[in-house]
Amino acid sequence: MESVNDLDSKQQALKPIRTKIAGGEEESGKKPYDIEEEEEEPLSPAARIFHEPNFNVYIIAIMGWKTKMDIQVVKAHFLRTLLKHPRFSSLQVKDDDKGGAMRWVRTKVDLDKHIIMPDLDQKTESADKLVEDYISDLSKTSMDLSNPLWEFHILNIKTSDAESLGVFRIHHSLGDGVSLMSLVLACTRQVSDSEALPTLPVQKSSNPNPVKSGGVWSLIKMVWYTFVDVLMFIATALFLKDTVTPLTRHRKKGVGSESRRFAYRTVSFDDIKLVKNAMNTTINDVVMGVSLAGLSQYLNRRYGEAKGEAVATQKKNNIPENIRLRATLLVNIRPSPGIHAAAFLFHRVPNHTTLCFSNIVGPIEEIGFYGHPLAFIAPSCYGQPHGLMVHFQSYTNKMTFILSVDEATIPDPHQLCDDIEESLKLMKDAVIARGIVKENLIK
Template identity: 75%
Template sequence: MKKDGEMKWVRTKVDLDKHVIVPTLHHTIDSPDKTVEDYISNLSKTSIEFSKPLWELHILNLKTSDAESIAVFRIHHSLGDGMSLMSLVLACSRQISNPEALPTLPVKKSSNPDPVNSGGIWWTIQLVWNTIVDVLMFVATALFLKDTVTPLSGGQEKGDGLGSRRFVYRTVSLDDIKLIKNGMKTTINDVVMGVSLAGLSRYLNRRYGEDKEDKGATEKKNNLPKNIRLRATLLMNIRPSPGIHALADMMEKGSKAKWGNWIGSVLLPFVIALRDDPLDYVRQAKATIDRKKHSREAIFTFFIIKMVLKLFGIKV
């Protein structure tokens, strides 16, 4: 609600009929998985009405390859970030073995001491330098530094804007990912990003080779332009207490696991290249992620965005 030109939160009554949506779907659909993807893609073309609480639950009574039915939560980011909303969803869930008990939250134990508190002077110097470079790169990107126009740009290449978004999901074996993680002594995120690097590199190489005469042979050759600048915006939790916490703990006054939007932005570069050894993609991903961990870019971008919103408003 707007009051004196500013957006204000107001108390209201929740009408579930306006929030819980059960569309009519034909059970004779040839491809249920694609139907779900199309449905979610169409949702991305519209926005939630501000005249009601900013959340929706879409229940798709459609059997897919992974589930008997699908529930799609559509929640406005103003209500909270991923950590906050995950805590809320878990608070609405119960254990199968004990329907009265809340789900048990995993506790991550870390035995690595903080190098700053341990007196790592060189580590601290690198941290400061990396942070300065990353923040300057973030500001430059916001003002003028753009990514290379590639087949991944879609409508942006023609100046059509972002266009509609499509969410395509695939189920992969976590055991396979853990096997690579343990063998290379990396993290699950390193392996997932390495797979993404490999997929993007091979896809772009194939697309850039489509205009050549021998398409089959060109897929095995390097058709990639030099110095492709391709980056992703990664949102990071900047709370003093990381991980998912119980909803009651997040709502407690003075808690380090604060409710709301406590996320900073990080520009994550993708090194697009063809490599003979597929594991080199994982090694490259680990190097990139380790470098980003050794920076306070997320904290500074959080305060930069907060300051811009305070000075120029939410519609800037």
């Protein structure tokens, strides 16, 4: 079996495709790839940002299945579904005549270069560790521009939470998380009805009219807080950095060059809704609160260890006062999300903050992917400047927290998963013990 690093060393020897505008041909008259049809559409500003040296981001979507995957079935269905999408059957071509500007060019896709099924050691003592290492190795590699920038890795090995796994690796320039998730879900059907598409929960507005809900004073406070937030955003983009903490990433070789590790933990969605109903808040508020509480426990332990304490207990606060620790939030709060970005902000703001959070809403019923029932889905990213990125992914009656960590910054991501899970349990126990809400009030 060729390792991921071996494959990447071969890819690095390939130079990005560069072509003249006329007919897509080099001066020699030979086409460097098999073009079906040329699209003169250039890459969008958002897509170009994801090719910036400081923000070359890839999406990793780990999908656990309840059965072994049939590679021939996957290939047959990809031809009829995924490859019909122009972004998955197009090259990103650099034009020398336009100063290296990039545009989409349709091409024929060789599925054998995109669907990868490694020969894994089925007798390994820890399948979970083997899979985790394999996915981590992907973060050390990149895809060259001589092929459409996506791959699907089939890992037919039984783990603690699935009979097999599929791992999508997609360059973020192909789309944002919501659009790509919608595309993947379009390839699935409900397990209970093989003809029915997945159903996503309806988002309810959580932004009431400030004048009607709280009067003029609420409107004045909203304007003031907005003004302060704008000033803080500008300051962050220009000079304001977070305090150096154990969560601060120290990059020596440049963004994306260090390996990342992906850890995830699945909890009960009913527990999250229980806390939500008790506090009269939103799901986003609960998962953010749970994550921050877990991070506090983790950070408290790391500071305690730095002081030489063998065990950092909950009773002692080891976190210094007045530290500035902020997060970039990439949370879907709009029915129709839009993209407004500039490369300067995409570089400066993430580099001046410590964490990043994002969420994606999943189906409310069990689904199958070309006949393979889905056990869980865990999307994440690599190539971003943060040492820690936390994704939230809902699916049926479960919520999965996915951590993308720089190994040098957070060497023990599973401990952080434990802290997040424990924080949810403490919140649930607290609201029940205080009689704020009864378990049978879950909706």
